Amino acid sequence: MTSSTAAVTAAIERFPVEICKGMNGLEKVVLREVRGSSAEVYLYGGHITSWKNDHGEELLFVSSKAIFKPPKPIRGGIPICFPQFSNHGSLEQHGFARNRFWSIDTNPPPFPTNSSTKTFVDLILKPTEEDMKIWPHSFEFRLRVTLGPSGDLMLTSRIRNTNTDGKPFTFTFAYHTYFSVSDISEVRVEGLETLDYLDNLQNKQRFTEQGDAITFESEVDKIYLSTPTKIAILDHEKKRTFVIRKDGLPDAVVWNPWDKKARAMADFGDDEYKHMLCVEAAAVEKPITLKPVGSLILGESWAAENLICPFYHVQVPPTAIWG
Numbered sequence: 001m002t003s004s005t006a007a008v009t010a011a012i013e014r015f016p017v018e019i020c021k022g023m024n025g026l027e028k029v030v031l032r033e034v035r036g037s038s039a040e041v042y043l044y045g046g047h048i049t050s051w052k053n054d055h056g057e058e059l060l061f062v063s064s065k066a067i068f069k070p071p072k073p074i075r076g077g078i079p080i081c082f083p084q085f086s087n088h089g090s091l092e093q094h095g096f097a098r099n100r101f102w103s104i105d106t107n108p109p110p111f112p113t114n115s116s117t118k119t120f121v122d123l124i125l126k127p128t129e130e131d132m133k134i135w136p137h138s139f140e141f142r143l144r145v146t147l148g149p150s151g152d153l154m155l156t157s158r159i160r161n162t163n164t165d166g167k168p169f170t171f172t173f174a175y176h177t178y179f180s181v182s183d184i185s186e187v188r189v190e191g192l193e194t195l196d197y198l199d200n201l202q203n204k205q206r207f208t209e210q211g212d213a214i215t216f217e218s219e220v221d222k223i224y225l226s227t228p229t230k231i232a233i234l235d236h237e238k239k240r241t242f243v244i245r246k247d248g249l250p251d252a253v254v255w256n257p258w259d260k261k262a263r264a265m266a267d268f269g270d271d272e273y274k275h276m277l278c279v280e281a282a283a284v285e286k287p288i289t290l291k292p293v294g295s296l297i298l299g300e301s302w303a304a305e306n307l308i309c310p311f312y313h314v315q316v317p318p319t320a321i322w323g
């Protein structure tokens with residue numbers, strides 16, 4: 001066993017997590033909570049591909065046609081969009097973090113909150129020389145995926161500028177979460193009413209949302225701006241509500257490709273749009289800038305959190321969410 005394998009094993013043995021082979025032999029980490037909930041994270045993309053409640057029911061949508069083969073990003077789950085969201089810049093769509101191989105971070109810097117009672121894994125992404133030809137910046141991107149005792153899933157990202165050439169860098173970001181829903185026409189989203197949004201289907205023009213909670217009857221691709229820290233997705237048929245609680249991510253992207261675009265995507269089933277909805281905690285309108293390493297100081301860092309939790313319509317929402 002090499003010393004780095006030993007360090008990974010030691011980091012993993014502290015927590016009930018397992019590293020195993022997933023689709024096409026790609027490595028994945030499986031987190032399990034004592035009450036039965038679980039989550040799976042592929043090192044390819046630092047990509048969450050499964051999140052199940054304590055009845056083993058899948059809460060994320062992953063396409064039956066998803067291609068688990070680099071460099072194609074995985075269709076569904078939670079892709080990480082960094083250092084660019086969508087086509088808002090000159091890099092490839094959604095940046096490159098979602099199709100790079102991440103590593104297990106055996107020595108993460110301490111977290112302000114105590115996670116000792118939770119199941120989590122820490123991943124890290126650093127650029128290769130090839131990446132630096134595309135985006136000439138040195139960075140450390142640390143991602144902690146935590147499965148809470150009530151089955152809630154928390155993603156914490158910490159990004160540091162490690163440039164020693166005196167250059168700041170600027171990025172946009174999203175957790176591109178694909179929620180599984182029973183029937184898109186029965187779903188509504190609360191928390192975005194009356195907000196301004198940029199409509200990707202109308203040249204990113206700015207509009208103001210009218211009326212009540214958001215419902216779906218055609219393609220939607222909107223970036224809601226300066227959104228509240230809590231957003232809810234209500235699924236009447238499933239009698240289930242997902243609550244998203246976010247910090248450091250002012251925007252929220254809502255996307256459903258609907259039938260025509262679904263048919264145009266090779267890695268997405270023709271009718272699958274009926275059973276998914278992306279609500280993405282994001283920082284898009286105001287890109288983040290981080291200062292480089294100085295003579296006496298570390299490079300600047302940025303952190304963002306996204307907590308998602310299902311609750312069922314017979315339950316009281318967990319206090320972790322409504323706080």
Ligand SMILES: O=P(O)(O)OC[C@H]1O[C@H](O)[C@H](O)[C@@H](O)[C@@H]1O
Binds near residue numbers: 073254
């Ligand atoms: O197909 P992808 O590159 O994964 O992007 C899927 C979608 O992601 C976001 O939600 C964007 O707002 C959409 O414009 C885009 O179509």
